[in-house]
Amino acid sequence: GQQLNQSPQSMFIQEGEDVSMNCTSSSIFNTWLWYKQDPGEGPVLLIALYKAGELTSNGRLTAQFGITRKDSFLNISASIPSDVGIYFCAGQTIQGAQKLVFGQGTRLTINP
């Protein structure tokens, strides 16, 4: 099925470092969402973006909806151990089922 291109696939960083990941698509989306998933659990919604160019923050997390509506990025500042997990981007259109199309995920590992 259709998937978004998410990069990097994995990151190994030191605690306190900033993190940046992004997502691109060949299709336009009306909404971009970022989720975090811990092992054996479902994805947890972090940030939702609704307008091209929108920049939204949630604590140490900042995400942007690309101008072309075909990309988004997520930044995490001053990483802490509980940031470990897999981060997924998801695109959504406003037509029909409004189902989510997910990227492959970015696995974040933090060395204390």
Next chain:
Amino acid sequence: DTGVSQDPRHKITKRGQNVTFRCDPISEHNRLYWYRQTLGQGPEFLTYFQNEAQLEKSRLLSDRFSAERPKGSFSTLEIQRTEQGDSAMYLCASSLESTGGLRNEQFFGPGTRLTVL
């Protein structure tokens, strides 16, 4: 806890057996989704309900799969004659349709991990 719940959390079955999973959405959420996630991949859409009506099904949903949401509240996903390729995490999500349909934030349950031996 008023989040999405799923039952069971884990299911191990033998090839050829039937299995059924249950999802209880967030109260008053009228939209319910099923997704499937295999190892190392993001979730993929399976099917969607608005209230009790099943309005869209993915081509991933073979004839062996059936989903219901009889009263517009909880939903069940049944897999008949399971195959090893059905092994995956099955995720349920719910959302509340906003005015104009412009916002549809989906909240996921913890998932059901299916292993077919």
